[in-house]
Amino acid sequence: MTAAVDHTPGRPATPAWLVVAEQELRDLWLAGRGLSLTLAFSVLLSVTTYLVATNRGLNFLEQREAVNLTLQIAVAVGALLVLLGGGDAISGERERGTLETILLTPAPRRALVVGKAVAAFSLWLAAFAVSVPYVWFIGRGVGVVGVALVSGFIVGGLLALFLAGLGLFVSALAGSNRLSLSIGLFALLALFAPTQMPTAAQHGWAGDLLLRIDPLTSGLHYLGKLIVDAHSAGADASWLIAPVVAALLVPALALGVSGRLSLRRPEHA
């Protein structure tokens, strides 16, 4: 039995966040639900694409609108997957009894959160990758595919960062996994709620403000301006303020609470 570990503090061979991220990605994509969720998403996208294409044939949807709708579905479902991934990341480990052994390692708490965020974010990348051929198929011939993919990747990426942070923030603080996922889903529904407002209400100053401060609706609105209305990227950049702020602020909050990661179950056996 030989001493294998240098006990002097210093940089580990690989940064701890990268070690965590590698393992989380392996758990998610090789042994976990990543592939099955992506498969389910591709089935959903196939169905919606078929419906959109059919409607386009009947002139119910313009081709640009069809691309926008497909991309919005990709962003919405990707956001949901990221939120679920983040929401389960810490409270799930706590519930399965595996968090304590992780917390007992010298890896910084912040590194654990970053590593888990990377894994949650990968769900968005997979959702986006799946949506690419569908967007290309629907948008071919009208010169919108490039803009749609680039803007969709950026906006979706910002929203995925925001929701990964939100999921991890709630997961770090929630007393149970069920509570964490419930709060996350409720928050997602609340974020989507402004899209269900009557058109007239959306055009008033209050509706406009609500759409702008909600990162999800403002991001989707920006996509619509670029893809459907063919505006330039800079013309409506103000709609990106909320997604950018949320993508920076909420993950920072999640990192902030990472120092307080605990088992949360007082036991005195």
Next chain:
Amino acid sequence: MTAAVATRGLTKSYGPLLAVEPLDLELEAGVVLGFLGPNGAGKTTVIRMVTTIVRPSGGSFTVAGLPDSRPAEIRRRIGVLPESAGYPEAQTGEEFLRYHGRLYGLPRGGAKAAARRLLVEVGLGERASSLVSTYSRGMRQRLGIARALVNDPQVVFLDEPTLGLDPAGQRQVLVLVAGIARERGATVLLSTHLLVEVEEVCDQVLILNRGRVVANGTVAEVARRAAAPRRARVQVPPGLRDRAKAALADTDRLRIDEVENRPDELELTIAAGIDPELEAADALRRLLAADVPVLGFTLEGGRLSDAFLAMTEAG
């Protein structure tokens, strides 16, 4: 010599509930400490405090010479098998250990080598590539012990490592525990309910009851100090047993029982709180004074289980 674990007034409360009363403890390096106490005594809370998982409400501690203000460095030097630890079902045993090795800063190759070596050490070498979900409870506990050793720790905390194991599994785990101290020279704090095995494996014992230390010392010291009843056997000529009983009967410090099918023996139970050696000597004097030849006299050793029950039931 720096204590492997030292606490000063370490305390923990959850709201109005005082889970651990101010605890002063000093554990020398290389010692195997049996950490005993009934359920709810505060053992797990103490372990979680000194392993930096739970923040104490008061007091201070050092582990491997490091103060509690340096938790990350403490974690680098300790190995812990938590009570009721969970295991990732979708990982193999080797993958689990490799991951933890890398979290302790081992390079990829080093973590792999350490994982394989430790799996062999705990008897799981042939199951290294099996998913943890296929492991029995005993195998999981051994995997947990391997995980606790992945950073070659100076101090190892094992919280109920034999919980839920059959006798064979308990034996395997205790052999491993003994090996950790003997071969690695690590200090071991073993929380368990297996008192007989503690007597075999541990150098020292600490008994905690309702968050308070009620005994601390070597197994023999604790057993002797305990206010537990002790027994002695006296062998006299068969025809003199009644006279022996009469000679010993004039004290309430002894209970005298005849031994079934042994007409030449009496069993003496020395009341709790009485010094057993002095009382035995006094009994011998009275027998000799009554002209009863004593053919044999055996004072049974104080048992840790008796001490444990006496100390924890009294609390």
